[in-house]
Amino acid sequence: MDTTVADPLVGRLLDGRYRVESRIARGGMAAVYLAMDIRLDRTVALKVMHRSLAEDPDFVRRFIGEAKSVASLSHPNIVHVFDQGTDGGHVYLSMEYVPGRTLRDVLRERGRLPAREALEIMIPVLAALGAAHQAGMVHRDVKPENVLLSDDGRVKVVDFGLARAIEAGRQTRTGVMIGTIAYMSPEQVTSGVADARSDVYAAGVMLFELITGRQPYDGETPMSVAYRHVHDRVPAPSSVVPGGPVQLDRLVLSATDRDPARRPADATALLVAAVETHRTLPRDAGPKPAPPNTTAPAAPVPPANPTLVQSRTEMLTSPGAAAAPAAPFEGHGARRRVRPIWFIVGLATVMVAAIAGTGWWFSEGRYTTVPDLLSINISVAKAEAEKQGFAVKIGKPENDKELGEDKVLRTDPESGREVVRGSVITLIPSAGPLKIAVPNVVNLSEADARSKISEAGLTAGAVSRVPSDTVQRGLVLRTSPQVGTRVKEGGTVQIVLSAGQLMPDVSEMQCDQAEAFLRGKGFTPTVVQQTDDAQPGTVIAQSPAARAEITAGQAVQLTCSKGPDTGFHWPWENPQDPQNVQPGQALIPIPDVRFKRVGDASRELRTAGFKVHVRKIAGSGAVVAENPLGQAPAGTRITIWH
Template structure:
């Protein structure tokens, strides 16, 4: 039957179309049945709460038709007593057995996680080392059972659980029995799963420790290749191949499987039981030795597309369902071509000292398996993704890893200097002192806003698109320096680094306006306009205005002009009546009007210029003409009475 208490993390009832009378019931006054998680040919498995001990358990409840068979019930209860006495970390524990109103049940350990079948279905074949590291604890569990005189009889991926915390457990010893209890199975009945059934089980119904070894060898073959060695149209055709064919070496399907693993599979699946390892403990010793000498990076190559094996005419594909079969051997062997294999040659008796030494090695191997593959040499790569790189490095080094920082990679979601990924990936089983490479995120790809000032709108949009940004909205404002239709500035500003695809807004000139240079000293106005690309001409005119001061301009201030346009400036010569400004003729200055030097603040910051002039005792008027933040012109210069107004342009 399919194992069920090991289902995925989220449990769902197997069949919701038919009401189950056990759901919600308090079985035997102790177990509250919460959900049915699987149903097989012999029993159903439920998730239940042991209200006495307040723990979650798996209940295996026989089908009513079988519960009415006293012999079957006797075997079922005998199973509970045998397995309950088997204490091993790689065996699913049996807690209790009982009967309530015709419901015969076992209370068993609930192991959340996945089955080996789930792993095969999701990943296909596994790397050689990983496959062996799953099989070793399986062999340790079977070996412990074999040493107590117990045979599993139904070893298959559905009965191997991989718990959420990384443990490997063998489940469903539901058909196991003591080797010397042969009278508990009816003559002529085969019990097991045909895909993993040994030749002697098919031909004679006999199952011993070597039958479990055969099934374990088939399972290792499937882990290494991703498929079962034999498929057929019917159970009889598969049984025929177990009896008459030889399981091929895994490397014939997957090039690169180590020769030692080929040898282990071929030895375990030999058609002659006498040529197999005597029990799972003996196979465990061979498996541990194979693992010890295997290169750590042994990863078989992928088979060529379309490659098939002589034993696999259908090629690659998902394995079929593997229900536990309870069937008449007479019917199975109705085909005359399925016959027992020839009697095996009796092997020589090994000396007592050799057997004693081998037993010591076997016991040591079982005892050391847990250390070797869990708490000893290996550990899991910690979950470091999303952490600050420095913090992640410190955490990993604290756990004994050697940490390298790889080149950063861009990521649209993860911020800069966070761990984007690690090699090996989190959760991977590695040596405790292994090297972990952390790849930090450099954040999203960012590009600087290109310089599109003084470009037309079309050229600016093209240049922005070329660097991976998106041209955004357009606004227009008058300008004293930029001709109509050209870009004055961008938002964000030129040089700002933005994520790819971000929008850049354009500010275009609504027209080049004539600067207002009135009241500016003539030489300063001429120099300023030439710097801005105009072509000024200065004419002198007698006027009451301060000498050497602009009194008129053509084009007028704020008129729209073009770059390089000619400009006529009218400069005051002063009055022709002999009048002089007080600061121009100190001898004629009014009594008490002392002249004070005017600080020359040109090219200084506006704020500094204003402060300096006010400190010197002058009033200040500020006019914007260039928008540079620095003073470009000043009037008057020289000397003037304290309190005189000084104009500065910036």
């Protein structure tokens, strides 16, 4: 990993989404960083083009074209492109992060590789290139630096950085050489033209390097190497490392023919030949690998063989192949005799079997697709994934405004991705909408309460007003739902404001009870007596009037009846006085229900034979006053206050 610490992008949040952790590598066009996608909580590789190139509009257009083209590819041996964007002067790609090493790292460490192992690396590389070629794309820069070997054994081709659709022919004819000189095809050197066969050439050069430990050409300058690609022929690997399998010589010479028309048509055709070559190699094929950091001595390069090296794929697919014997192969002084037609038919059968067998491991058979488990119950999803052979982890639930609790919000890897069979899938369940506690806004103004509710992620709703003895007029008395109640994010909270303290209505209450009640509320009551036909000792007037706005401690005057001047007494004032008892009336005791619960008090009075009138004054659940008290005829209306 690149250990540079002075990079200004390290530690920065790019485009408000990607937190750059460290720099992985730096190339001629771009730098690659390890980053965290904080929106999806996943590690990605971030490819950021150099600022000098980002200032070139034409280059930026090609770069964006790369993102769109490669993002459309879905193949297990191609590094996936997730996103493309810009942040100021930075233009970037967000890609799948593949922990591991490049093929170049392996070559530096081990030198040349055994024949079978070299092919087992090349086969998935060719499968990836073949998928791109089928989609009309050309890589243009196939080399060991662009092949990743993951820690779990996967092979991935990266950096289709200059891939183009074949249809965009004018763009490929700019005359600009794009690629790496050591792997560049003759036509790229001479005219800048590149197609699928140019990738085939580079793949052949890379295979040569894997089995010999060196590149086919060296020179003091890049131009001298380019000259040799145009005028020389890539030597047979066995001429550099004696004892190598002749099958590999044929494969390399076919892929690196200077004439594009005589190479395999694309990477898929070369893949077929590579799989067949792998099948025919003996288990101990080829020389032993070189010690680390050493290469085999270079053998003299033989003169170019003018005879066409025809691949087996071409033999099977060329016109007339079913009716004519195979062309002889000439190379390394050896000549193969003509094979009869039955041999070609048998060879085709063997090749199909080889692709279905050996190729299975490197392509579809080894991989499967992550199922779509979104929005279903987490337990059902787990059972279904395990049924399909996946190992399942349940991740930490995440809130979602739309999806209910315990349903699959997302999976890692995401549905539709191709993964190795038996891979681990992490299911992220939904925790449902985020629920927020209603903040405490009591005693705040309406404006401050609305602001605090909004800051909490909730919505302030309608406002109502009710009297309050304890909260100043205009301030929040309470909320609905109550403070501390957990409400769905964005939910509505109703605000109840205090209408201030209002004068209680104590009319018709017995004066001593009214006076005691008002003193308990913090008022200073005074009582005046007045002749009146009302029952003696009851409140007949009050100042301030009932429900008038008042302040705590305010003086209150109660006017109480002292009865009429005629000397008339209410029948139950003095039951012992015969003149106060009407003929046929019986007086019964009135239960004293003060301080009892309203419901219980009402039942007790009705059971005793009285009518009940209930008035609200304090808003409590207990009776605070009762009138009349003592005795009264059955059916008399008794008023209670609560």
